[in-house]
Amino acid sequence: MNAVCLLSGGMDSTTLAYLAADMGYRILGLHFNYGQRTEGKEHTCARTVASLLNAEEFLEIDLSHLKIIGHSSLTDHTLPVDSYRENREGIPNTYVPFRNANLLAIATSFAEARGAGAIFIGVQAQDYSGYPDCRPAFIEAFQKVIETGTRDGTSIRLLTPFINMTKKDILKEGLRLKVPYEHTWSCYKDQEMACGECGACHFRMAAFSAHGITDPIPYREDK
Amino acid sequence: MNAVCLLSGGMDSTTLAYLAADMGYRILGLHFNYGQRTEGKEHTCARTVASLLNAEEFLEIDLSHLKIIGHSSLTDHTLPVDSYRENREGIPNTYVPFRNANLLAIATSFAEARGAGAIFIGVQAQDYSGYPDCRPAFIEAFQKVIETGTRDGTSIRLLTPFINMTKKDILKEGLRLKVPYEHTWSCYKDQEMACGECGACHFRMAAFSAHGITDPIPYREDK
Numbered sequence: 001m002n003a004v005c006l007l008s009g010g011m012d013s014t015t016l017a018y019l020a021a022d023m024g025y026r027i028l029g030l031h032f033n034y035g036q037r038t039e040g041k042e043h044t045c046a047r048t049v050a051s052l053l054n055a056e057e058f059l060e061i062d063l064s065h066l067k068i069i070g071h072s073s074l075t076d077h078t079l080p081v082d083s084y085r086e087n088r089e090g091i092p093n094t095y096v097p098f099r100n101a102n103l104l105a106i107a108t109s110f111a112e113a114r115g116a117g118a119i120f121i122g123v124q125a126q127d128y129s130g131y132p133d134c135r136p137a138f139i140e141a142f143q144k145v146i147e148t149g150t151r152d153g154t155s156i157r158l159l160t161p162f163i164n165m166t167k168k169d170i171l172k173e174g175l176r177l178k179v180p181y182e183h184t185w186s187c188y189k190d191q192e193m194a195c196g197e198c199g200a201c202h203f204r205m206a207a208f209s210a211h212g213i214t215d216p217i218p219y220r221e222d223k
Numbered sequence: 224m225n226a227v228c229l230l231s232g233g234m235d236s237t238t239l240a241y242l243a244a245d246m247g248y249r250i251l252g253l254h255f256n257y258g259q260r261t262e263g264k265e266h267t268c269a270r271t272v273a274s275l276l277n278a279e280e281f282l283e284i285d286l287s288h289l290k291i292i293g294h295s296s297l298t299d300h301t302l303p304v305d306s307y308r309e310n311r312e313g314i315p316n317t318y319v320p321f322r323n324a325n326l327l328a329i330a331t332s333f334a335e336a337r338g339a340g341a342i343f344i345g346v347q348a349q350d351y352s353g354y355p356d357c358r359p360a361f362i363e364a365f366q367k368v369i370e371t372g373t374r375d376g377t378s379i380r381l382l383t384p385f386i387n388m389t390k391k392d393i394l395k396e397g398l399r400l401k402v403p404y405e406h407t408w409s410c411y412k413d414q415e416m417a418c419g420e421c422g423a424c425h426f427r428m429a430a431f432s433a434h435g436i437t438d439p440i441p442y443r444e445d446k
Binding site: 059061062065066068069070096097098099100101102104105106108109110112113132133135137138140141142144145146147148149150151152 | 282284285288289291292293319320321322323324325327328329331332333335336355356358360361363364365367368369370371372373374375
């Protein structure tokens with residue numbers, strides 16, 4: 001059976017695509033460009049992973065209207081990216097309003113048109129502590145939208161096996177699946193050397209450190 | 224208060240935008256190009272209506288990825304457009320998989336980013352007899368997605384006052400609101416002269432005929 005796998009180029013979605021393939025799904029890769037700062041690197045990683053997994057299809061979608069709508073430091077390059085802080089209040093400014101609903105709507109159109117039976121999205125606990133569109137309640141509500149908004153007889157399961165896992169748990173799963181983490185990128189800010197300061201770098205570095213292994217991607221030397 | 228109004232250029236969404244303005248909302252117009260056959264005409268109509276209503280903003284979004292995903296005669300110009308048939312079985316081939324969820328996801332991002340309190344979408348009964356993403360159950364499910372997937376404290380109401388109305392009822396409301404129907408377009412197939420044969424023309428002609436008034440747009444002479 002085919003499954004649409006959202007491939008951002010990051011650790012979570014890459015690990016999830018390897019898990020989907022391990023479960024026997026044929027992969028329909030889906031990557032989004034919404035004007036995020038590190039898109040060049042993310043795109044290369046996502047495409048490489050789709051190729052390594054012999055994806056049936058790899059679709060790249062331009063969502064630059066999310067940049068036009070604005071309100072996020074990921075897409076508005078005049079805003080500085082929030083650094084990770086332990087006791088930060090509120091949602092970091094990297095939040096793109098209702099982004100995941102936009103991604104899942106396209107994923108569902110793609111799945112319905114291709115007759116795929118599942119959509120895999122790598123949302124996880126440490127994200128939904130900040131981002132509303134990573135919450136389990138949001139995912140459950142979206143499953144209901146899929147059921148009511150697609151042709152009768154369509155069955156598409158929205159699968160988020162990492163939603164209650166930590167980055168450390170996800171990395172453990174990825175090590176079992178032999179995920180090539182050198183072809184993943186997490187940093188929100190830079191794409192030559194990871195900054196080591198943003199929220200995405202913080203969680204990634206902590207996960208590798210917890211397993212006592214070296215992250216294969218380059219970090220800025222002063223980190 | 225601001226409201227995002229989806230403006231397709233058709234009768235229903237135009238009438239709805241006039242109703243929203245009549246209710247006191249300031250209009251944030253949102254128009255989509257997803258590679259539909261009559262986009263040139265629809266775009267002109269939507270822009271004109273936004274201007275006539277003194278919209279605060281008019282945002283045009285390119286959704287040509289729906290064309291890439293395919294599976295609809297609206298966007299795949301090699302497929303003939305289904306004609307209207309009284310006892311048609313199944314969904315007409317003008318159905319674009321999960322289209323309205325894509326439109327509403329962007330509308331919600333726009334509303335959240337601008338602090339708008341409502342989204343108006345002109346879905347109505349004669350549509351949802353065929354299209355799954357026009358059903359009341361779909362709209363209710365999407366409202367729940369908005370509530371769970373936006374920042375806490377956000378309140379965006381998804382308003383579909385026409386959902387249980389016929390085209391005739393909508394036109395009656397539009398006549399009361401003095402909607403300039405010469406700046407609307409419904410035909411799925413052509414943009415110089417309406418074809419008079421597709422489902423959209425069928426319902427439009429029947430509504431004008433039921434009120435005993437002349438539709439101000441041009442139809443092909445043989446109709």
